Amino acid sequence: MESRELEQAFGKYPSVTLPSVPVESRGSYDERLNRILEAAMVVIASEGYSNASMRAVAKAANVSLAGLYHYFTNKEHILFLIQFRTFTFLLNSLRERLHGVDEPVEQLRVMVKSHVGYFATHMSALKVCSHELDLLSGEAFTEIRQVRVEYYQATRSIIDRVIDKHAPESHLDRHVVTMSLFSMLNWLYRWYAPGQERSPSGLANQILSIFLGGAIGAANIEVESEGKTQPARD
Amino acid sequence: MESRELEQAFGKYPSVTLPSVPVESRGSYDERLNRILEAAMVVIASEGYSNASMRAVAKAANVSLAGLYHYFTNKEHILFLIQFRTFTFLLNSLRERLHGVDEPVEQLRVMVKSHVGYFATHMSALKVCSHELDLLSGEAFTEIRQVRVEYYQATRSIIDRVIDKHAPESHLDRHVVTMSLFSMLNWLYRWYAPGQERSPSGLANQILSIFLGGAIGAANIEVESEGKTQPARD
DNA sequence: CCATTCACCGAACGACCGTTCGGCTCATAC
DNA sequence: GTATGAGCCGAACGGTCGTTCGGTGAATGG
Structure with missing residues (x-):
């Protein structure tokens, strides 16, 4: 091992x-x-x-x-500033890099590369944003939530376009799909440490591959699956 | 929206x-x-x-x-007991359910269903296990780490078999693949609340679909990707 | 030259924390 | 009947926490 x-x-x-x-x-x-x-x-x-x-x-x-x-003004203020600045930067950075990129899969690549790249250079910031997501309350929470929602929606619309273009018949729940991508990105702080044998750019590509094509890519596996409205099987 | x-x-x-x-x-x-x-x-x-x-x-x-x-004996002891019991149960439960299941993809389905199922019925326990992973130290940490490693290895060997069988030429880094699956499972506590329109069993199937086939399933998308040993591109 | 503001600090306040101590109650053992 | 131990508790201890207060010294503006 x-x-x-x-x-x-x-x-x-x-x-x-x-x-x-x-x-x-x-x-x-x-x-x-x-x-x-x-x-x-x-x-x-x-x-x-x-x-x-x-x-x-x-x-x-x-x-x-x-x-x-x-x-x-107080301790919460520190956390607010860290989170607000980080999420805002992430969102603005994504929007900038998306300029002139039209192909959906290419847009997704930009999103993943942007996020992983920022993670690699600002691990502390993104760890605080991932791990301490729910400690703020009141106005501060609402304000940050707004930025996070916009970041979600930007990503979600890319995913929508990718699926519409390449798998229009997909039965997948797109909210689940989007949260799965964010899961991979937000969990990075738990295990990933950039190194020469696993560069941020290489990692971004791997995540993109897994997310787009799954673990077995184009291989033809029947994954029996209930639609999202069907009752549980067991 | x-x-x-x-x-x-x-x-x-x-x-x-x-x-x-x-x-x-x-x-x-x-x-x-x-x-x-x-x-x-x-x-x-x-x-x-x-x-x-x-x-x-x-x-x-x-x-x-x-x-x-x-x-x-002290506060840490409470956290230790929660984590030790939860991870041990998860591991034992997986091993039991794997009995008599030989097909790799079927094994993976068992793993995901088992994990998501336990999550849905024990959200507090799994949230504590996901969120407070690094607070213990010394012997307590080592002991729990041992169980977590075994859980990882059981899952990793299933994933190895799935890839060997269905995508033997895959260039994916299998540690990254495994951690991606755990990311989806461990991040659930941040967003998933079981409801009738998104049942635990249905969610497990969706996660399995995404993980196995990706967002666009068998569609043929070229994901340019550096091998895990190649240098970063940008 | 003096008044004001900015940037910063030492010291303290009250609240809350994890933990401990001495003692209480009650079922069981002899 | 009495000794024993388990199970549990009220009260307190020392420590750390976030925050505040009253001040100092340097820069700034008139």
């Missing part, structure tokens, strides 16, 4: 390789805020939001505990 | 419908422990392990705070 990949998949999380950029006190307000956010992402990604104390974030960001409250 | 499924996928978690079984003080030690564990699973699933206080667990289980320590 390949023990290293099992180590990665079932050991503790792949390490996030903190770039050890000490937060310098120079720079504009926005630059300083970004640096603090970067440090906060690493702490929250590795400890979890609830276990990540403001004191730990302050230490990682080279700021005093009280100094944090110059940039954030 | 189908707003209810978006509500489920992007709203707060599907509610876990606490069966409101008050922990009765009668029964054997094991029965009482099981009831407390059941209550703890619901609390931990809805609040998260770190936010689930021993006081909240005690209240949900109708036991005093100090009384909890008659059954558990």
Whole structure:
């Protein structure tokens, strides 16, 4: 058995390789805020939001505990900023890259490559977005939810076009199909650590292949399947 | 847009419908422990392990705070028991159901149906197992990891047989393929709530279809793909 | 030169946390 | 009848948490 990949998949999380950029006190307000956010992402990604104390974030960001409250109204605010910025970037980035791409399968490739690529370079951010999805509430939650829904819908419409074009008779529930793709992408933080033998770009292609053609591609397997409205069989 | 499924996928978690079984003080030690564990699973699933206080667990289980320590040495012990029992049950259940099933695809169907079926009836348990995977450490972590690895390997060997039989020339990285299946299963707790229009059994079939045949099934799409050892393209 | 604002900090507050301790009740054993 | 132990609890302990308050020193504007 390949023990290293099992180590990665079932050991503790792949390490996030903190770039050890000490937060310098120079720079504009926005630059300083970004640096603090970067440090906060690493702490929250590795400890979890609830276990990540403001004191730990302050230490990682080279700021005093009280100094944090110059940039954030409270702890939730940090999580909100991380999630809002990440999801917004993901959405805008997807829309930009989609410009001029018309073929549905090609659009899907763009989506997967974009997402995996961003994941590979911002693992902490995407881990926080995947793992701490439900900790916000009220307005903050609603606002982020809006961006997530738009990201879903953009992806869903691509998937719709792919299926309409290449498998119009498909009996698959397209919401389930879409969530399956997001599952593969959102679960990455649990097992994937970029390495030279498994590059982000190669991984994106593999995910695309699996999602489009499944594990056995064009082979002709009869998968007896109930339509989504039929009752359960057992 | 189908707003209810978006509500489920992007709203707060599907509610876990606490069966409101008050922990009765009668029964054997094991029965009482099981009831407390059941209550703890619901609390931990809805609040998260770190936010689930021993006081909240005690209240949900109708036991005093100090009384909890008659059954558990500490808080981690509760999490350990939940995870160990769930993963062990999942593994044993899979092995039992596999008896007498020889066809690889049929074995895979058994695996997916078994997992989804258990998920549908024990959402809290599987949510705790999916979401709080990395909170244990030391011996407890190692012990649970062992069970998880066995569950992975059982699934991996099924997938190997499926690919060897139906797509022997496949270029896919089989670890990635296996983790993709687990991604779909482990991410379920984020969006799936069993309902009559999307039964557990129907969902299992859909996941199986997507995993085996992909979104477009046998349609002939060229998915340009780098082998897993080739360098990244961009 | 002085007033104001910004950026930041040390120290503290009250709330809540996991855990422990001493003691209570009640069924069983002798 | 009394000793024993299991099962359970109220109360408290020390610690950590998020947050706030009152301040300092440097930069800025008039």
